[in-house]
Amino acid sequence: MHIRERILADLKDAMRAKDSLRLNTLRLIQAAIKDRDIAARAEDRCEGCGEGEVLSLLQKLVKQREESAETYEKAGRLDLAERERAEADIVREYLPRPMCEKEIAKAVDEVVDELGATGLKDMGKCMGTLKDRYSGRMDFSKAGAEVKSRLTGAA
Incomplete structure (x- = not known):
């Protein structure tokens, strides 16, 4: 199963389970992928972005969440830092195991x-x-x- 299909299936499951954190994170991922698809079509790549681009996009999302969590921690907003880390964990589920x-x-x-x-x-x-x-x-x-x-x- 491709990443996009997995995300869509998990999005539906999160809707059924009323898991708002997971649902919002998956919607965020889908929106980012859609933006990348639109940019790819503007470059005459009609099929949209490839699997490799989606993986690098997911890595970027994880990195953004981790940086935001650190910023929130420094500002004393541990509740927001915890939420950012939880979102990063959800995004990581769609990345392959990193190389040692x-x-x-x-x-x-x-x-x-x-x-x-x-x-x-x-x-x-x-x-x-x-x-x-x-x-x-x-x-x-x-x-x-x-x-x-x-x-x-x-x-």
Whole structure:
């Protein structure tokens, strides 16, 4: 089952269960996906955004919720921080299991070898390939550091 279908099915379940937090979070996800679809159609991609784009969108939503929770905590609004974290947990349910550091290192090694990358000038190519293959699963800040260390010979 695709992510969109899962979200729609879970949205219906949340309506039936009268789970307002889950319902509102799923509606938020659907609205964000719809916005991305509209933007994709404006770029002449009639099918809308792909699965990889949806995964990166979900990661972005999680990150936004976590940042908001921290801001609310600093302001002493623990009730709002708790709500943001609960929303982040709901969004995380639709993301695949994140890659551990060993898996990231292995994927970086494979891509660098496959592309024949030799220096920092090839970093963009490597990162683009990693994003195409592992969108939604990989922490790209860690991957970027790993690619950089591999290409500069610091590894």
